[in-house]
Amino acid sequence: MKLRLTTSVSDHRLLDERQHTRSTMWIMAIMLFLTVLAAGFGLAVLAASSLLDRQLAGRLTLQLIEANETRRDQQVTALVAALSAMPNIAHASVVDRKELVNLLRPWLGADGSDPDLPIPAMIDVDVRMADDAAVRRVETAVKAIVPAARVDRHERWMSPVSNFMRLIVGLAFGLVLLLATATATVVILVGRAGLETHRNTIDVLHILGSTDLQVARLFQRRIALDTLFGGVIGTGLAVLAIIFLGMQAQTLGSDLLSGVALGPLDWIVLLALPVLFAMLATLAARFSVLRTLRRLP
């Protein structure tokens, strides 16, 4: 049987629009606002987390704890020379004593600037191929020259931060899933309520020979449009909120927050959300309405 109700009957507004409230559209606007915010936040934190991982991977700090200043300087020179000669090392440089003093100021106060105070020497190292094996090779080379040298991988220090960021990303995407489920549930409830509201129309349509699919299309079309319009409003507001928060974050000048940004692909995903939700709503409405109609004689 050929079903062409979508283009003809639905265009003739079979469902009484006067009985239709715009509440569904506004619910969808709120849903999409929250979803896009959650997704945007998740994607931005994911980007920051990835950036942090990239930045920290292969970054090492060598610490030489040697009370004898002359011997310490010799060890530093030897290590820098050896590391610079290694092909896998992008960069190896001694941390300036002034910088070390600044770093220690919270603990040592003004005493840190005493030139007689022995302060461990530190060397910053960037490993090009930052896999575990490469870092271990550097570690072995360093220990061969200065057995007492400590090798600290920045990755290890920042792993709690990284883990926390991943947790936030997981939470954000979990929220997106929850909101999608809530949206589908709202659509199912709206569909059922709509069936009750338009019961007389549906009865008449059935008596005139409408199929369940034709009736379901009337509802899915209405709900899809509501979701799309509401979604565009909600997404628009959420995008404005994200842009505003991004601008606020930039003014803070934080290195960590500077990585919290959305790339072009992220924006595409966010802008696709209302369309995806409209599709989800359409399917949910179709499923729900068909299921209810099948119970009729």
Place this chain on the structure above:
Amino acid sequence: MDALSKHVETKRGKIHTCLSAAREHAMNQRLQTIRGADSAAMANIVQFEKVGLRYGSGPETLTDISFTLAKGAFYFLTGASGAGKTSLLRMLYLAQRPSRGSIQLFGEDAAALPRDRLPGFRRRIGVVFQDFRLLPHLSAFDNIALPLRVSGVSENDVAAPVREMLDWVGLSNRLDARPQTLSGGEQQRVAIARAVIGRPEILVADEPTGNVDPDMAERLLHLFDSLNRLGTTVVVATHDFHLLGRIPNAHMMRLDKGTLLDPTGSLRFPPAQGFAPAP
């Protein structure tokens, strides 16, 4: 006195006998016409066989309903309110499945039809209700066009038949009117136009004259009659006994407390002796 009385009685008896004979003759002729037509041209398009209907776990609303409807015939279904006319009609236009028994419709067992085949059968049946059941947010034109649109007729092919129908029911000047702006009679004519625009094989009308004045009731009946003359089987449920005699060849079925009074379902015209409006 006695002789006079005897004479009068004798005369009265002769007149009565003559009238009875004439009536019987006329009745026989009509029955022969109907039976002849039945056997020659009319195939049964509906056959109810021991149909029972029960709502939920309550008692049977309709019990052992058996009858046949011949193609192209006109039927009145009568009975008091609550006798089960609407329930019977609902089964006839496939809005209700029977609890038991079989319903042969257009040669198929309608009671056992899968749900996805019901729309195709429903499109072959036009239905008119006492309360019209027009969609209030649509114009008369769009209400009448509904069956065509539901059947997937293209928009280019909708306007002409709808205008033709509006003309047929005498409402060509009200095509944009919403149902609430039409009188009861006008609404019912729109409903009739909607019911017949798809050229149904059966037209079912449930108390179609219940909400209109007597003049309009006759006009509506005339519409049904003219449709019947075009070959559509018409079933009109009514308890308006003034209408029953208006269609000369109509068959009659009478329901009483969920039972068809003639258990064989044979149809009667003119009404059998003693046939009287249900209380």
